[in-house]
Amino acid sequence: MATTRQLADQPEVGALAPTSLGRMRLGTTALVLPASLFLLITFVYPVGLLLLRSVSFPTWGIENYATIFQETIYLRVLANTVVISGAVTLITLLLGYPYAYLMATGSPLTQRAMAFVVLVPFWTSILVRTYAWLVLLQRRGLVNRTLEWSGLITEPLDLVHNRIGVYIGMTQVLLPFMVFPLFAVMSRIDRSHLQAASNLGAPPTQVFIRVFLPLSLPGVIAGVLLVFILSLGYYITPALLGGPRDIMIAQLIQEQIGEFGEWGIGAALATVLLIGTVLLAALLNRFIKLDRIWGGQT
Amino acid sequence: MSSGSGIPAAVAGHGDLQIRNLRKTYSNVIAVDDVSLTVHQGEFLTLLGPSGSGKTTTLMMIAGFVPPSGGTIVLGGRSLTVLPPHKRDIGMVFQHYALFPHLTVAQNIAFPLEMRSLRKSEVERRVQAALDLVRLPDFGARYPRELSGGQQQRIALARAIVFEPSLLLMDEPLGALDKKLREHMQLEIKTIHHDLGVTVIYVTHDQEEALVMSDRIAVFNHGKIEQLGSPSDLYDRPATPFVADFLGESNFIPATVTAVEMHGLRLRYDRADLVANVAPAVAVGDNVTVTVRPEKTLILPVEAPGSERIGRENWICGTIADVVYLGESRKYLVHLSGGVTLIARQQATSIDMPMLQPEQEVVVGWHANDCVVLPGQSEAGAEVTSAGAEAREMTTRGVA
Incomplete structure (x- = not known):
């Protein structure tokens, strides 16, 4: 509001600004042009063509959308996708929050060691990691053998080719995307706020609940949205570690197009996924700005 | 206060x-x-x-x-x-x-x-x-x-x-x-x-x-x-050169004790005889530091009549090296013949008060009561001066 009034009060600035601003915009445009053209040709055009097929294949109309929102198989896969993504998000939050907390409150050495541990799996391909889980989690795999040997179980557990396998695999892959936004926000929380709370009479649990937790919320929101969005489009992990009832939307798209040649249905599913993701990304953008407001001033 | x-x-x-x-x-x-x-x-x-x-x-x-x-x-x-x-x-x-x-x-x-x-x-x-x-x-x-x-x-x-x-x-x-x-x-x-x-x-x-x-x-x-x-x-009554320098400005004059009397000391710096009304534990021949606040000093042209000097026991001759105009007061840097630079501050009690000029020969005087004698000398003064300057600089930065 102050800015608008300022501009209205000084028309001469407004008269001067367009020239210099215009020149600057021209320069900026020239700089982003190559990358924009590249994206346009290799991404926007083919994706646009694909999305167009959702209303043009096999005939023009919205019948593809009608199909996916009416037939139980498609609805069940959409529900699966949301439930699995939500569960993975919750699990990564429950595991990631204490981890990020220890990391943010630890010594610089602890911080580096813990960041390293989270990052190491990043350097291995998802495919390799997923097959590794397959080996570990199968009926005669290391996990079951160990549990049997220790006497905790007598029959091997079904840890793979079902929902549990999907959760384990996806959680491991996505944990860093929860830990790092949390750590980024937590490590910027001013220690003097925690000292102040303690000085004012708050025992450690109250310091955490009343001060640390609310100040870390922007990180929680960023991490939750990031992991949820990434989960929505997951393909390899659920395909290899899940069972027939754990099919997610990305697998369905692949199946429709790759195996049945159903370009229309596949494109419609892709459009639904894209719109859902864009909406969540917009939400994420809003909350990351909120983080800046909280962190900016004290 | x-x-x-x-x-x-x-x-x-x-x-x-x-x-x-x-x-x-x-x-x-x-x-x-x-x-x-x-x-x-x-x-x-x-x-x-x-x-x-x-x-x-x-x-x-x-x-x-x-x-x-x-x-x-x-x-x-x-x-x-x-x-x-x-x-x-x-x-x-x-x-x-x-x-x-x-x-x-x-x-x-x-x-x-x-x-x-x-x-x-x-x-x-x-x-x-x-x-x-x-x-x-x-x-x-x-x-x-x-x-x-x-x-x-x-x-x-x-x-x-x-x-x-x-x-x-x-x-x-x-x-x-x-x-x-x-x-x-x-x-x-x-x-x-x-x-x-x-x-x-x-x-x-x-x-x-x-x-x-x-x-x-x-x-x-x-x-x-x-x-x-x-x-x-x-x-x-600062107890150490550090305190004297950290709180406000101070002059540090290295001197030698020439006599210990009942109510004070007689001291010598270069060619000047000084007296101080304090009695720290020092003996004749000891090297000490005389500290005096710039605002406790009086600065006069060397040709000023002797009557103006009445009431202050200590006088040292020197040459003005620099003059700083501070509005409510003036600060003079005075080179003493023994190599020490003194700071003298004079309240501008009237606009018409004449300003002393650089190169001018002056005498700087103070009461025997207004100086503090600290045992020891050497670099102590120089060291605390830099520490004090640092602290003052920090204060200024705090303002900015």
Whole structure:
């Protein structure tokens, strides 16, 4: 509001600004042009063509959308996708929050060691990691053998080719995307706020609940949205570690197009996924700005 | 100026803070080295010193955020040494206020009261009283980021005293404010201290602030207390060259004791004979340092009639090297024949007062009462001068 009034009060600035601003915009445009053209040709055009097929294949109309929102198989896969993504998000939050907390409150050495541990799996391909889980989690795999040997179980557990396998695999892959936004926000929380709370009479649990937790919320929101969005489009992990009832939307798209040649249905599913993701990304953008407001001033 | 007035120094009040042999070492660095100190109930005590002198570490040990390596802290007969911070019941104003950004002003001030499980109506009443006290009665619903630096400072103060602690710690609370506002807040904090009767321990590196606000000042240097006393004790009777230089400006003149008399000393610097009305433990032939404040000196042209020199026992000849115009006063740098440069300050009592010029031959004089003789000399003076300059520079930066 102050800015608008300022501009209205000084028309001469407004008269001067367009020239210099215009020149600057021209320069900026020239700089982003190559990358924009590249994206346009290799991404926007083919994706646009694909999305167009959702209303043009096999005939023009919205019948593809009608199909996916009416037939139980498609609805069940959409529900699966949301439930699995939500569960993975919750699990990564429950595991990631204490981890990020220890990391943010630890010594610089602890911080580096813990960041390293989270990052190491990043350097291995998802495919390799997923097959590794397959080996570990199968009926005669290391996990079951160990549990049997220790006497905790007598029959091997079904840890793979079902929902549990999907959760384990996806959680491991996505944990860093929860830990790092949390750590980024937590490590910027001013220690003097925690000292102040303690000085004012708050025992450690109250310091955490009343001060640390609310100040870390922007990180929680960023991490939750990031992991949820990434989960929505997951393909390899659920395909290899899940069972027939754990099919997610990305697998369905692949199946429709790759195996049945159903370009229309596949494109419609892709459009639904894209719109859902864009909406969540917009939400994420809003909350990351909120983080800046909280962190900016004290 | 207050000089420990109204403080029953001899009576050990039951609300006294007693610090005994407090130490803090980090691996091989000694941050606080065997500090002992008694702060009387209701007193305003300032810990003054350059950065890294141990004053903030001492404060943090009293607050409970830094565990001491040795020594004891007792407040009102209760040992604080191993008590966690939230059980100490000590108010604290942090350097950057540390107001909770996610809570409103009223919620910030209510925080310590809620931690003490007060009734809701009582919390509301006390929050409003605290807001009234810091003269921001209508700011309860705002968020800290919507306040100016001075307003945040007041809210931090309100939050620190709303639960009526017997001891209030302040860690360079005015460092982030501009000069005018700082001077205003100094008086306001003094008033609140007076009205509430709370004991205050105030940390600053600003010697002027320390002189204005304190009942007593503890000057810290290298983790130890160099001198503890009222502002006038410290300013007029500094015990060490460091104190003389850190509090205000000082001249250091190396001299040799020529005679020890009943009420003072006779000394010699270069070709000048000096007298001082103090008797530290020195003997004839000892090398000492004579310190005298620039504003306690009188500077005259060498040709001035002898009658103008009457009343001051000490006179030294020199040449003006530089003149600094300061508005309310003038500062002259005078080269003495023995190689020392003196600073002489003269109040501009009249616009018509003639200004002395560089290269002019002058005499600088002072009363035997107005100088302090410190044992030893050599580089001590030079060293503290640079330390003092550093501290003053920091103060200036704080303003900017």
